[in-house]
Amino acid sequence: MPEYYLGLMSGTSIDGIDAALVDLSNDVPVLLTAHTHPWPAQLHDRILETVTDPQSVSLQDAGALDAELGEQFADAALDLIANAGLKTRQITAIGSHGQTLFHAPEGHPAFSMQAGDANRIAERTGITTVADFRRRDIAAGGQGAPLVPAFHQAVFHDPSTPRAILNIGGMANLTLLPVDNKAITGFDTGPGNVLLDAWYRKHHRDNYDQSGAWARSGDLDESLLERLMEHPYFSQPPPKSTGREQFCLRWLEELLQEEHHTLPDVDVQRTLTEMTARSITGSLEQFGQPVTQVLVCGGGVHNDFLMQRLAALLPEQQVETTEKHGLHPNWVEAVAFAWLAKQTLEGKAGNVPHVTGANRAVILGAIYPGRIQQT
Numbered sequence: 001m002p003e004y005y006l007g008l009m010s011g012t013s014i015d016g017i018d019a020a021l022v023d024l025s026n027d028v029p030v031l032l033t034a035h036t037h038p039w040p041a042q043l044h045d046r047i048l049e050t051v052t053d054p055q056s057v058s059l060q061d062a063g064a065l066d067a068e069l070g071e072q073f074a075d076a077a078l079d080l081i082a083n084a085g086l087k088t089r090q091i092t093a094i095g096s097h098g099q100t101l102f103h104a105p106e107g108h109p110a111f112s113m114q115a116g117d118a119n120r121i122a123e124r125t126g127i128t129t130v131a132d133f134r135r136r137d138i139a140a141g142g143q144g145a146p147l148v149p150a151f152h153q154a155v156f157h158d159p160s161t162p163r164a165i166l167n168i169g170g171m172a173n174l175t176l177l178p179v180d181n182k183a184i185t186g187f188d189t190g191p192g193n194v195l196l197d198a199w200y201r202k203h204h205r206d207n208y209d210q211s212g213a214w215a216r217s218g219d220l221d222e223s224l225l226e227r228l229m230e231h232p233y234f235s236q237p238p239p240k241s242t243g244r245e246q247f248c249l250r251w252l253e254e255l256l257q258e259e260h261h262t263l264p265d266v267d268v269q270r271t272l273t274e275m276t277a278r279s280i281t282g283s284l285e286q287f288g289q290p291v292t293q294v295l296v297c298g299g300g301v302h303n304d305f306l307m308q309r310l311a312a313l314l315p316e317q318q319v320e321t322t323e324k325h326g327l328h329p330n331w332v333e334a335v336a337f338a339w340l341a342k343q344t345l346e347g348k349a350g351n352v353p354h355v356t357g358a359n360r361a362v363i364l365g366a367i368y369p370g371r372i373q374q375t
């Protein structure tokens with residue numbers, strides 16, 4: 001019997017809601033169908049404004065945004081179920097990550113805030129919905145992130161090959177899976193696409209640098225690269241996680257203002273790509289165990305130039321996408337939250353304490369019951 005779960009994820013890139021419908025009845029998840037539900041332009045702009053300038057947003061604005069995002073997550077789920085030709089009652093549960101509005105894992109107190117009212121998802125779909133995954137880990141002393149390593153371990157561990165799973169979304173995160181399946185590590189390496197997108201958008205009409213072509217045509221500026229790599233996050237040992245709070249256009253622009261204001265825009269894009277690549281490979285070297293394969297997922301796999309730089313910086317490793325290993329790179333995160341919802345409903349832990357820094361393994365999330373089915 002299949003067991004259908006639906007995962008909903010909207011990451012720091014704010015490009016849209018990734019929705020994935022998956023059969024989790026076996027150890028290997030089987031992806032049925034997936035799509036990206038784009039944010040309506042006005043909602044995209046409000047999310048962006050909220051995350052880049054949180055001071056400008058009132059409590060009323062934040063409450064309204066939470067409700068409206070909840071409706072969008074529900075739409076994304078319902079569209080996907082209809083596309084798959086299934087009925088809502090055939091879906092066991094939805095796992096919804098929500099949209100991060102603020103991530104402050106080092107704050108006093110630490111917190112992480114995701115919007116997208118799960119009451120609305122459960123009410124509109126009638127499907128039991130698990131959401132608010134990060135805060136239980138934070139309550140147990142963790143960073144609340146990254147939460148995907150347990151899923152990576154369940155799906156991508158190989159007893160004969162030490163692997164790293166690299167997700168390049170708005171931020172980039174690594175999971176290291178040693179062959180003995182013990183002591184897995186994982187952390188955010190720093191920005192993935194977020195600064196590449198922000199800089200590109202400032203100079204072009206499009207949302208991102210298609211295949212990294214613009215970056216490829218620029219020249220690397222070693223002195224800017226050195227200044228970028230001085231960001232203290234890069235040398236901080238794990239457990240660690242990050243977001244737009246630390247890596248935003250303002251940080252880049254201030255740095256450019258100081259000493260690089262004459263640099264051509266295209267060279268900045270080239271250099272930002274190098275920063276993403278080197279912060280990933282550098283932290284793999286500095287904080288990881290040796291691996292022979294790096295499996296890449298997230299939107300960054302479509303940036304050919306970034307992938308080429310990663311492969312060049314990792315000559316000893318096989319760098320390939322997760323597609324070769326059974327899961328299309330666009331949907332790994334959404335499938336992970338479907339899987340985490342199953343963990344929660346089965347009373348199983350979803351965090352890896354060694355990864356997040358939590359003092360124990362905890363069951364993540366809050367459960368919003370679906371409608372009782374009439375038999």
Ligand SMILES: Nc1ncnc2c1ncn2[C@@H]1O[C@H](COP(=O)(O)OP(=O)(O)OP(=O)(O)O)[C@@H](O)[C@H]1O
Nearest residue numbers: 011012013169170193208210211298299300302303
């Ligand atoms: N064809 C492409 N060429 C270059 N970059 C691309 C392409 N397609 C996607 N991207 C990049 O991938 C990004 C979206 O990636 P993704 O959806 O994985 O990030 P995310 O939503 O921030 O996810 P998360 O934070 O959960 O990992 C885009 O903003 C863009 O930078």
Ligand SMILES: [Mg+2]
Nearest residue numbers: 011013015016
């Ligand atoms: Mg996305």
